[in-house]
Amino acid sequence: MILQVENLKKYYKSKKAVDGISFKVGKGEIFALLGPNGAGKTTTLKCIIGLRKKDDGKVELNGNFTYLPEKKELYKSLTIKKMFEVTQELSKHFNIEKAFDYLKEFNIEKDEKIANLSHGMTTLVYLSIVLSEDVDIYFLDEPTWGLDPLMQKKVIESIRRLAFDGKTVFYTSHILSEVEKIADKVAIMSKGHIVEMGYLDEIKEKYVLCSTKEHIQGYLYKKTNDENIYLCKKEEAKGDIQPANFETIFEALVKGGDKI
Numbered sequence: 001m002i003l004q005v006e007n008l009k010k011y012y013k014s015k016k017a018v019d020g021i022s023f024k025v026g027k028g029e030i031f032a033l034l035g036p037n038g039a040g041k042t043t044t045l046k047c048i049i050g051l052r053k054k055d056d057g058k059v060e061l062n063g064n065f066t067y068l069p070e071k072k073e074l075y076k077s078l079t080i081k082k083m084f085e086v087t088q089e090l091s092k093h094f095n096i097e098k099a100f101d102y103l104k105e106f107n108i109e110k111d112e113k114i115a116n117l118s119h120g121m122t123t124l125v126y127l128s129i130v131l132s133e134d135v136d137i138y139f140l141d142e143p144t145w146g147l148d149p150l151m152q153k154k155v156i157e158s159i160r161r162l163a164f165d166g167k168t169v170f171y172t173s174h175i176l177s178e179v180e181k182i183a184d185k186v187a188i189m190s191k192g193h194i195v196e197m198g199y200l201d202e203i204k205e206k207y208v209l210c211s212t213k214e215h216i217q218g219y220l221y222k223k224t225n226d227e228n229i230y231l232c233k234k235e236e237a238k239g240d241i242q243p244a245n246f247e248t249i250f251e252a253l254v255k256g257g258d259k260i
């Protein structure tokens with residue numbers, strides 16, 4: 001395992017941002033930590049890489065890493081080229097040629113001043129740096145947030161290429177369609193807890209939607225006049241059974257009412 005997290009806890013005063021989560025990430029996997037705003041994804045990531053002091057638990061990280069933060073801010077007074085040169089001086093893992101290649105792929109001029117870049121362009125420049133680091137594991141916090149669909153696609157392809165080269169990617173997102181396209185393993189986080197975790201296909205295989213008048217073990221998804229619609233495990237389903245897509249599973253687990 002390249003990363004193993006056991007019973008990780010991080011509280012901000014009485015706020016239980018991360019409340020005892022455990023998971024493992026294998027080498028070469030793309031692992032997505034999914035969850036709504038405030039679920040605890042960024043805090044988890046920061047505790048793993050040491051930017052936040054954990055309150056409890058164990059983190060075992062077996063390799064070197066790089067990190068794309070949630071707030072993509074770079075030195076505004078520099079040009080992109082200068083920024084790359086500075087990075088080259090600071091990081092022995094950084095491949096400046098690769099970074100220029102990414103920049104071309106993202107249609108950004110290297111002589112542009114960082115202060116003049118749009119939010120999406122700044123993210124792409126930051127990604128050009130991070131993706132050009134030759135490390136074992138890439139921690140990417142919301143790598144495609146604010147990007148147009150074409151650039152989103154290019155970034156997703158770049159992340160896929162990393163995994164193809166045997167690299168490990170740990171990333172956070174709330175864009176389900178994107179996660180479905182690239183993640184091997186997902187953990188769905190809500191209110192500091194992991195509510196579901198596993199290989200995407202297994203999760204999709206595990207759940208169905210069922211409409212029934214009975215109370216069953218599951219997550220209440222919707223109420224109709226005389227029936228309840230639950231998301232539940234296949235073996236616990238009763239009544240009228242329908243397949244559940246990933247979006248429905250996510251919604252029911254995270255937002256769709258309390259566990260019965």
Ligand SMILES: Nc1ncnc2c1ncn2[C@@H]1O[C@H](COP(=O)(O)OP(=O)(O)OP(=O)(O)O)[C@@H](O)[C@H]1O
Nearest residue numbers: 012015017035036037038039040041042043044070
């Ligand atoms: N420095 C802090 N001080 C106090 N509370 C914090 C701090 N950082 C995060 N929190 C709280 O911890 C909880 C988890 O926040 P976190 O940023 O980890 O969530 P997230 O899943 O990354 O959300 P988002 O998708 O909106 O970025 C939230 O309720 C947040 O308000």
